[in-house]
Amino acid sequence: xxxxxxxxxxxxxxxxxxxxxxxxxxxxxxxxxxxxxxxxxxxxxxxxxxxxxxxxxxxxxxxxxxxxxxxxxxxxxxxxxxxxxxxxxxxxxxxxxxxxxxxxxxxxxxxxxxxxxxxxxxxxxxxxxxxxxxxxxxxxxxxxxxxxxxxxxxxxxxxxxxxxxxxxxxxxxxxxxxxxxxxxxxxxxxxxxxxxxxxxxxxxxxxxxxxxxxxxxxxxxxxxxxxxxxxxxxxxxxxxxxxxxxxxxxxxxxxxxxxxxxxxxxxxxxxxxxxxxxxxxxxxxxxxxxxxxxxxxxxxxxxxxxxxxxxxxxxxxxxxxxxxxxx
Numbered sequence: 001x002x003x004x005x006x007x008x009x010x011x012x013x014x015x016x017x018x019x020x021x022x023x024x025x026x027x028x029x030x031x032x033x034x035x036x037x038x039x040x041x042x043x044x045x046x047x048x049x050x051x052x053x054x055x056x057x058x059x060x061x062x063x064x065x066x067x068x069x070x071x072x073x074x075x076x077x078x079x080x081x082x083x084x085x086x087x088x089x090x091x092x093x094x095x096x097x098x099x100x101x102x103x104x105x106x107x108x109x110x111x112x113x114x115x116x117x118x119x120x121x122x123x124x125x126x127x128x129x130x131x132x133x134x135x136x137x138x139x140x141x142x143x144x145x146x147x148x149x150x151x152x153x154x155x156x157x158x159x160x161x162x163x164x165x166x167x168x169x170x171x172x173x174x175x176x177x178x179x180x181x182x183x184x185x186x187x188x189x190x191x192x193x194x195x196x197x198x199x200x201x202x203x204x205x206x207x208x209x210x211x212x213x214x215x216x217x218x219x220x221x222x223x224x225x226x227x228x229x230x231x232x233x234x235x236x237x238x239x240x241x242x243x244x245x246x247x248x249x250x251x252x253x254x255x256x257x258x259x260x261x262x263x264x265x266x267x268x269x270x271x272x273x274x275x276x277x278x279x280x281x282x283x284x285x286x287x288x289x290x291x292x293x294x295x296x297x298x299x300x301x302x303x304x305x306x307x308x309x310x311x312x313x314x315x316x317x318x319x320x321x322x323x324x325x326x327x
Contacts, residue, residue, distance in 0.1 A: 149273035
């Protein structure tokens with residue numbers, strides 16, 4: 001059995017039931033574009049560690065990208081492809097097709113952490129002001145990401161039943177990370193920590209309430225043209241239909257470029273939220289809970305750039321105790 005033949009078995013016997021739709025789609029992309037072209041013709045028991053190492057080395061070379069973009073694959077993408085291969089060969093071993101995986105002796109490729117991009121407090125204030133030139137739904141969607149530190153998919157899946165205007169909170173319980181045949185794929189959180197209730201500023205919730213009143217009038221006017229089904233999304237693509245999962249990132253990029261403002265990815269609005277809170281002496285624990293990280297260490301590792309800066313500021317507070325300081 002060749003690797004290509006086994007991958008078809010892996011898809012039906014493992015990927016369809018054990019992987020989320022988005023993960024399955026990403027795995028299949030890398031199998032089709034990177035792994036199968038290099039190793040697919042080989043029989044499973046012919047594939048040795050040297051074959052895998054040669055593939056990983058080729059992935060580091062310019063031209064390895066399959067999206068018509070210049071440059072080489074990022075270290076993170078190469079590490080992801082490594083994980084895909086490890087998963088596939090592990091299943092072959094589990095199912096007694098192989099006695100040993102060719103991945104067993106291969107170390108995981110190192111990932112070079114990219115420096116996080118974000119808005120500081122002043123920049124966040126400026127971009128929020130700019131957002132008042134945008135349609136109300138997109139304005140509230142983007143501001144919500146900045147203030148709440150929410151992921152794109154969490155905002156896409158947010159329903160009005162999870163918005164508490166009395167206590168000024170928003171509950172996060174699910175996300176939309178993929179759209180298949182115009183249908184949003186709802187994904188439940190991997191950990192209980194991702195399910196959380198986040199306190200929001202009163203001024204934002206007041207604006208959101210006005211927006212809700214407007215949405216309710218539109219829903220009544222729609223009558224039988226309503227397309228929302230059982231869901232009642234806060235942010236929608238018209239007729240209460242879920243927004244396509246990549247649309248917020250595209251809209252955000254176009255908006256920032258139009259206004260010639262510093263560009264950060266939509267996901268970086270979440271990083272901006274955390275950075276602003278850290279700079280205002282909010283505890284790591286509180287930020288961890290707001291962002292829905294499973295461990296405080298994840299939060300600490302992500303935002304070491306701020307922690308180091310604050311550490312220096314903390315040390316500087318002792319300058320007044322210097323006995324040699326001239327008054």
